[in-house]
Amino acid sequence: MEHSETINQIAAAVIAAQGEMGSAKKTADNPFFKSKYADLAGVVETARPVLTRHGLGVVQSADCDGELAVVETLLVHTSGEWFKSRTVLKPTKADPQGMGSAVTYARRYAYMAIIGMAAEDDDGNAASQHVNGQGQAPAVSRPHNRTNEVQMGAKRKAYFAQAAKIGVDGETAKETVKSMFGLEHFAEATLEQLRTALGEMKERAAA
Secondary structure, three states: OEEOOOOHHHHHHHHHHHHHOOOEOOOEEEOHHHEEEOOHHHHHHHHHHHHHHOOEEEEEEEEEEOOEEEEEEEEEEOOOOEEEEEEEEOOOOOOHHHHHHHHHHHHHHHHHHHHOOOEOOOOHHHHHHOOOOOOOOOOOOOOOOHHHHHHHHHHHHHHHHHHHHOOOOHHHHHHHHHHHHOOOOHHHOOHHHHHHHHHHHHHHHHO
């Protein structure tokens, strides 16, 4: 992360804002197990009033670098101090819809990351949802036993079934979650990663 030459005032403002800021509400529907997730609009709606009270604002820009979607996020303070991050993602499809989906995904998590916001009910196991500076997320290890494998097998089937309902074929559904989280194999995907990928595909289908 880059920042201005001095950060004393913006750091104090961010700390004060974080003390008041609630978690992002999960108001957007995710058809996978009928759950909900925090979309970009919900994140901004929760954060903006608190940021404004403390002289903070977030500015984001989107661009393309070849086949990559690039989002720059700037957290600014009335003092002129700032923090800046850069998030790079590779869209699952090289078309305007795929690029738009990748940009929306990057904006949401970059916004949350730069102000230190979490979605409500997030915990350590949900860390697989958050992108790093290269647009990937760490895989979360889980106990390897027969019960877990059977359960995950059922979840994967449900993932494909829900993807099919929104017009996404199995191969695209696989590549979506692998690309979003930097996975080598689809079987490495956690339940949270499947949920997040399905939510992203739903956004793309609705665009």
